[in-house]
Amino acid sequence: MKTLKTSSSKKDLLSIADLSAEEIRIILKTAAKLKKDHRMGKDSPILRGKTLGMLFQKPSTRTRVSFEVGMYQLGGDAVYLSTNDIQLSRGESIEDTAKTLSLYLDCIMARVYDHTDVQKLASVATVPVINGLSDSFHPCQILADLLTVQEQKKRLGGVRLAWLGDGDNVCNDLMLGCAKTGIHMTAACPRGYSPLEDVVALAKSEAKKTGSEITLTEDPALAAKDADVVVTDTFISIGKEEEKATREAAFLPKYQVNAAIMKLADSDAIFMHCLPAKRGQEVTSEVIDGQQSVVWQEAENRMHVQKAVLSLLMKPRR
Ligand code: CP
Numbered sequence: 001m002k003t004l005k006t007s008s009s010k011k012d013l014l015s016i017a018d019l020s021a022e023e024i025r026i027i028l029k030t031a032a033k034l035k036k037d038h039r040m041g042k043d044s045p046i047l048r049g050k051t052l053g054m055l056f057q058k059p060s061t062r063t064r065v066s067f068e069v070g071m072y073q074l075g076g077d078a079v080y081l082s083t084n085d086i087q088l089s090r091g092e093s094i095e096d097t098a099k100t101l102s103l104y105l106d107c108i109m110a111r112v113y114d115h116t117d118v119q120k121l122a123s124v125a126t127v128p129v130i131n132g133l134s135d136s137f138h139p140c141q142i143l144a145d146l147l148t149v150q151e152q153k154k155r156l157g158g159v160r161l162a163w164l165g166d167g168d169n170v171c172n173d174l175m176l177g178c179a180k181t182g183i184h185m186t187a188a189c190p191r192g193y194s195p196l197e198d199v200v201a202l203a204k205s206e207a208k209k210t211g212s213e214i215t216l217t218e219d220p221a222l223a224a225k226d227a228d229v230v231v232t233d234t235f236i237s238i239g240k241e242e243e244k245a246t247r248e249a250a251f252l253p254k255y256q257v258n259a260a261i262m263k264l265a266d267s268d269a270i271f272m273h274c275l276p277a278k279r280g281q282e283v284t285s286e287v288i289d290g291q292q293s294v295v296w297q298e299a300e301n302r303m304h305v306q307k308a309v310l311s312l313l314m315k316p317r318r
Pocket residue numbers: 059060061062063064133141274275276
């Protein structure tokens with residue numbers, strides 16, 4: 001079985017920054033194969049005897065279920081751990097939790113608020129750690145998005161992608177994913193809601209190697225014009241609920257993906273959203289439930305790419 005390259009004894013996936021262009025290619029290829037196998041009823045138990053621990057500080061529908069079911073399909077097991085129910089909630093440190101969990105598990109997936117929590121977990125755990133979303137990054141979502149674009153557009157390099165809305169965790173990793181795969185990305189975000197500066201700088205330097213163009217603007221029409229893919233996300237990410245009023249004022253109506261925005265894009269453009277969506281806010285029902293939307297294919301692809309990541313990160317048993 002192929003494994004992802006690493007100089008140490010394990011590899012973590014905390015952001016798309018952790019993956020080379022070649023590793024992304026391997027994950028997407030493996031995911032496509034696992035998807036085909038699954039469709040033909042031919043899942044193989046390549047993770048038999050392996051257990052994934054799934055640590056959640058935040059709620060989730062897709063990440064929890066797709067990781068859990070993905071493990072079952074590959075012959076392994078998954079354990080759900082709400083941080084409210086384990087000793088972390090009573091003050092046990094992340095470091096001691098990481099050491100303990102490494103004794104029982106073959107891999108840890110964690111969804112956290114502060115990105116440094118998942119970094120801490122990974123630095124102490126002796127098994128691979130996968131970020132299932134932090135306030136800063138969401139690598140598994142981006143791998144699913146790349147697989148979806150590849151399926152729909154038959155290529156990645158040269159595709160024109162428009163991001164409208166918040167320069168959030170999904171936007172950060174998407175920018176890195178686009179830069180590394182040659183997708184041209186224009187992100188239209190209101191002032192004060194741009195993706196992380198370090199991420200933009202890294203994406204621009206990666207883009208030089210692939211010929212991708214990374215552009216930031218405050219003008220949604222500029223981003224959407226002739227785009228092959230239009231992407232958005234909630235204006236109010238988990239943990240930002242108290243900013244609801246200021247965020248709605250900053251984003252609405254200008255940054256909503258609606259029929260007028262889709263009209264500016266290529267006539268074959270697709271619409272993507274990581275979900276959960278708020279219809280009438282970042283996207284209209286007409287668009288997300290319309291012909292150009294591929295959000296359900298995108299959600300399904302979460303499971304296939306994660307199965308690929310799990311199978312590549314968990315080395316065969318010694
Ligand atoms: N897209 C995504 O990560 O969904 P969940 O929050 O439901 O896991």
